[in-house]
Amino acid sequence: MLPLRAQFYLRVKMNNGFIIPLNELTAGENVFIWQIGKEFFDSFDNSEILDAHLAADVKVDKSSRCIRIDCDVRGNVVVECDRCLDELDMPVGVGIRLSVKYGSGEQADDMQDGEREVVLVPEVDAELDLGQIIYDYVCLSLPMQRVHPAGGCNPDAMKYYSAPEGFDVFNEEGEMNPFSVLKDMFK
Secondary structure (H helix, E strand, C coil): CCCHHHHHHHCEEECCCCEEEHHHCCCEEEEEEEEECHHHHHCCCCCCCCEEEEEEEEEEEECCCCEEEEEEEEEEEEEECCCCCCEEEEEEEEEEEEEEEECCHHHHHHCCECCEEEEEECCCCCEEECHHHHHHHHHHHCCCCCCCCCCCCCHHHHHHHCCCCCCCCECCCCCECHHHHHCCCCC
16 A cells, blocks of 8 residues: 555646546545646637636545535736736736535525535536636636836836826825816816
């Protein structure tokens, strides 16, 4: 018999389909490691993510009564800066905690599992595709406003953001406020 550490590493499976074969899982912890690139986001017709270098580490704990999934997605995605339109690296760190339960949609109302999201799977299904779930969590983890840190934007693009001659776009504290030009509007 192999030592416990070797048994653990034998159960690490490489799978690019983001599929967890529910019926083939052994009791205890099963590990999946997936690499996520631009092709993954292209398959969802996402044009906002220009490139991606992500790793998904998935631990599936199967017991006699439930399946618990802990998925950690880490890495970077490249998006367009909202200010200068240059490429911008955005770090991604997402933790997905799921409980898989067999049943139908009518049972969803009374099912909770603490802090975990419950995924209902029909009893005839033998696989769970985590692709859509991972996609949703990664996209929702990105900030609404995606801009370079101060001074990081393309200077050629930023020269078009300067105020016209005679307009002061700074407030009393010295912060940029484009609405400060309207302060004397009702006088």
